[in-house]
Amino acid sequence: MPERSQSLTSTRRAFLRTAGLAGTGAVALSASASPAAAQTRRLSYAQLTERLGQRVEWADVDLRLVRRITLGLTDAEVARVKALGFTAYLEEQLDAASMADDVCDTRMAFYPEFALSREALRAIPQDSFNGTYDQLIKRAIVERAVLSRRQLKERMTEFWSDHFNISNRQDRLLDYREVLQAHALGNFRDMVAASMRSCSMLSYLDQVWSNKWGVNENYARELLELHTCSPALGYSQADVHAFARALTGWTVDDQWRFQYRADWHDFGQKTVLGLTFPARAEGTGSAGMDEATQIIDLVLSHPATARFLATKLLRWFIRPDPTEKQISSVATAYLTTRGDIKAMLRAILTPYNLTTAPAKLKRPFHLQVSALRASGVRIDPFRAVPGWESIHGNIAGLGHGVFEWQTPDGYPDRPEFWAGNMMPRWNAMSQMIVNGQNVAGQNPVWNASAWSTDGTPSGMVAEINRKIFGGEMTSALRDQLLGSIQRASGTTANKVQNAVYHALCSPEFQFY
């Protein structure tokens, strides 16, 4: 943290020179009264994040791993990593399919909406889907994130949900299960292939309408720009248009299933990224479908795709400004394994990368889920309580509702986007702590003795430190919480409630 300058002179100009006006856009490393003489270096926002976000000293590399690959520390998660050690814990998380997940599975029985078949989902009238089914599906997704032991898979599903974003649609659940969850820790090529056959995706990006009589470029463009190679590959508008022509015929039937229609396909000559497809006679069956698959195969093998994914995943897990060395290591993992997501994650989640990772601001979904996990508050999804619409409503109120980002780029993963929104976070925490207490009634979190084994303020803070911060709370926060408890009047339960609330509102808890 820079010290505030105590040597301000009295003129405004002097103030401007020494203190600078820009808090954020760019800063110089050394403050000087003479800018011309100053040794200055441009700092990007990302670098600034690192300098100022490093405040929290989290020494334990095992816990750093847990913070990054889960949606928040819990007693159980800390115990698990300590029992298994760094590598075995990571491998267990990577091998999510082999993990028993009884608690989550049992809970999901309360949400049959999440398991609806394609036919059953399609049979629901849109009016009853909206506001009822969709809310329960979103709550189920929040509950999964809280309860599932397969935390890395949940984190990856969240990542892919932004990468292959689709805004609210009745058929999105199918995409969520069959594309995002199914391939979250699988192979990226399989995931793209599944996405290219997703009714929800093809409908959302207008591909279902595109045919030889009327080409629609929307999906072709986003498939290149957002899903695979990014503009870094250097494709042209002509490439996008020709790719859209190659994709004509990729559509869906009225049962929400993928369908290729050769009679809609444009069999004329086209050149995409240097691949030329000569004009040919119109065909039937899957004739012409190979054009788009060949193109996407080329794109998926291209280093631009490897680097784009590597950079985005490094930003997700490690830092806003990954180094060339980090990017190239992860991109190499992608290329040598032909798209194995686990291989990329192993290259990303190294002890060194985690140790040097600057603290990252939680997005609201992450904040709410981690608060539920740390505090142990559980919400009855069926009991209505005034002022407590639902746990998902809390997240949506912070501008981060599940499936509610409208454009195909997905929610931003940039701290500067989310930083202008602190106070609503505190309200979300009090919703959970104060109203959640009413909901849960006998909820163990508000059993004061669970948070204050010896009944003293320092005992309360020690318990908060253990349960919420994995034992790595800063001494400054410890002193602040102690002071607050000592200032407070009221019952022990009330003091515990407020202390937990303050801990969840702390800047330390906003980062991971």
Added chain:
Amino acid sequence: MRPSDPHTHGCDEFRTLSRRSFMRQSLPFAALGLPSWFPHVELATAENGARDVLVTIFLRGGADGLSMVAPFGDASYYDGRPTIAIPRPDSRAQGRGLALDDFFMLPAALQALVPAYRAGNLLALQAVGQMATKTRSHFEAERYLEVGKPEDLSVDSGWVARHLQTSAPLLPGAPLRGIALAGGGIRYTLVGAPNTLAIPSPDNFRVNYLPDATIIDQMYATAWSPVRDSARAALATAELFKRLAFSTYKPDNGAVYPTTDLGRGLRSIAALLKAEVGLEAALLDAWGWDTHANQEPVEGAMAQSMKDLGDSVGAFWTDIMQGPLRKQVTVIVMSEFGRNARENGTRGTDHGRGGAGFVLGAGIRGGRVLTQWPGLAREQLEDGQDVRVTIDYRDIFAELVKRRLGNPNLSTIFPDYTPREYGITLV
């Protein structure tokens, strides 16, 4: 009083502070030192109230300029758009356009903008866009427009943010200089702006539970500066908003805002302006402009989006620009790019280049269409498919910054760019 203390900040007391004493104490927004590219800043020092508040409305998705400021005088317009053209003003068709001059028209959906246009307060922009990039990506184009420098990813603060950074506060000590009314976050236009918050609805912006304000203050005093500043500005703003009754706000001159996000947003902005709390910049986003299929600009999807835009902006004009604040507000309506001149096979349009926009204000030389119309015949189009960009948005923005916002620091706000003036302002 310590201005950085949120609980004594944001009320009448701070108005009595001299600007200097405020600035000397309000270091939170000024961080580490002077950036190297920031060498010769002249703090904009227009007298209080003599500088416009800037309201930017971003039409996200690439709004089809040929439906918003439609060139009925260009025969190629109708050739390229057999199913989605706005009918000529002199036709007998349902939903015919409203002539702006002998060549351009507004669609019927934007009818509510006509009074402002007739009063000379509304300037329509056509064939406007970004000359220095040819990107057809929404996300690149939006970013470039918002940071004020295309194709340079090292610029990551917004042009409006840099205007605020290089201006003395209109109202010394104001807790809220910029507001983003959209969703949960701050988009590029305002990234890096001092005392700027994302507030989806000002009428319920408050701390619901504050058993111990002291610890909140203590905890955030040493936090990462954007988080700390956001926390402090939020507490002070919540304190300020307690004194404003948004729900009972009554617009002037019988203005009626739509009950849409945009309408409610502009209504809140109007309330804040009249309360004179020192707000200087607002960003509102409007959605639904990426009309690849079933565009329906006459009756249907895009017509509804345009009606929302027109009715909201029209109400704002009626409410604000016929009263005492009329010469203190400028509104800009923009989009990241326009769309193809010809419709696609799905009664929509794909991503294009030049588009349309609007500037609204009593200090604007409006009542006309500003354009260097490039024509829609195939050989006149860019790459044979798009309206050429003939006016760079930065020229429009820069002229407003200089003439209406009283800020001379154009090289900081629009790095490496020499803007030209089109004479769009009255002063």
